Amino acid sequence: MTKPRLTSAVTGAVVLTLAFGLTLTGTAYAGEIPGNTEGGMEQSGGKDDGGIYATARITYSGSVAANGSKGNVTSADVNWTPPPCWYAPYLGAKDFKKKMSGDIESQMNAPGMGGHAGAALSELKRHYEDEYGWTDTPGYKDYNVDKDGEGMFWAAVENPNEPDLLKRNSCNDLPFWVDNGEAPPPQYEEAITPEILAALAYQHMQLPDTEVSLAPEQTTKVNLPTWAWLDKAVFDDVQATAAINVPGFNIEATTTARPVSLTLEPGTDDAVTYPASGECTINEDDSIGEPYARGKADRTPPCGITYLRSSGDGTYNLQATITWDISWTGTGGAGGDLPDGTFGNDQAVTVQEIQAVNR
Numbered sequence: 001m002t003k004p005r006l007t008s009a010v011t012g013a014v015v016l017t018l019a020f021g022l023t024l025t026g027t028a029y030a031g032e033i034p035g036n037t038e039g040g041m042e043q044s045g046g047k048d049d050g051g052i053y054a055t056a057r058i059t060y061s062g063s064v065a066a067n068g069s070k071g072n073v074t075s076a077d078v079n080w081t082p083p084p085c086w087y088a089p090y091l092g093a094k095d096f097k098k099k100m101s102g103d104i105e106s107q108m109n110a111p112g113m114g115g116h117a118g119a120a121l122s123e124l125k126r127h128y129e130d131e132y133g134w135t136d137t138p139g140y141k142d143y144n145v146d147k148d149g150e151g152m153f154w155a156a157v158e159n160p161n162e163p164d165l166l167k168r169n170s171c172n173d174l175p176f177w178v179d180n181g182e183a184p185p186p187q188y189e190e191a192i193t194p195e196i197l198a199a200l201a202y203q204h205m206q207l208p209d210t211e212v213s214l215a216p217e218q219t220t221k222v223n224l225p226t227w228a229w230l231d232k233a234v235f236d237d238v239q240a241t242a243a244i245n246v247p248g249f250n251i252e253a254t255t256t257a258r259p260v261s262l263t264l265e266p267g268t269d270d271a272v273t274y275p276a277s278g279e280c281t282i283n284e285d286d287s288i289g290e291p292y293a294r295g296k297a298d299r300t301p302p303c304g305i306t307y308l309r310s311s312g313d314g315t316y317n318l319q320a321t322i323t324w325d326i327s328w329t330g331t332g333g334a335g336g337d338l339p340d341g342t343f344g345n346d347q348a349v350t351v352q353e354i355q356a357v358n359r
Contacts (some may be wrong), residue, residue, distance in 0.1 A: 026308040056089035077339035085171035097143035180248025194330025198253035215292030229289030253330035267316035270309035
């Protein structure tokens, strides 16, 4: 794939200009507006006599973390990560001209802004004003103001939850124009799509806390099978939706998590799990394991643990982790699978020796 060929001087000017005020990070401009588990937040676009003033904000709804935080899902695929950045609709032509030209002029008038940096800023100005372009990157006449209302300039958005600064800054191409109803030019592989929205919904998804039912509860005995189960009511599917809604561009994706298994880690090597793998699969009625009931003391639990040694004066940290199958659907009938997700809780278990009475 051929990427736009910008001279190093222009690239430097772009970095300066974006750093000055155009980079769309966090919730600024085309950044993300977090939702919550009660329906999310909304940001709609619009236009007035000055042109389209909307900026594309991602809105979240469904079971998502509050305040833009990452959700509690961990991908089972250690090599999979949400997108570190993307390109999204930014501003209409008139508003983009006001913003971009003002930033360029401010930097060109800054003390010491000469030499290569000054020349690069002039080249950047020519790109948006005088149709000066590069390979796969056409220039614009007066910031496309004659097409105001017919499309938007798109610009880079950083994922604020991406810890790697280099990855977060890897979408560093110049803002580019996209007509309403048209797809972005193919060289912009990171342009926002339903699949990218699905990955972001995954990143923000909040799964329910789950405490495994145990019998005996909290305190058990050495060599006594401890039954573990989760009622089917715990295992509802969980959904999170991410959407962009601006004039001429409306897409969304819903990511769905479906529970499939429970993995028990006793917190000590001196224990036996049932089944031996420690992974209890979901039953046909969407429950896991089997509740303990009177008369089952001599049976082996389908899901559970036998501790072989006392926890002494302390406790064992039982980890119960649920694995969720993750899939998504989106605008235009798109959809597919995402890596399984996991989320677990810790529970303190006291294991006592069985006391014998000598006569």
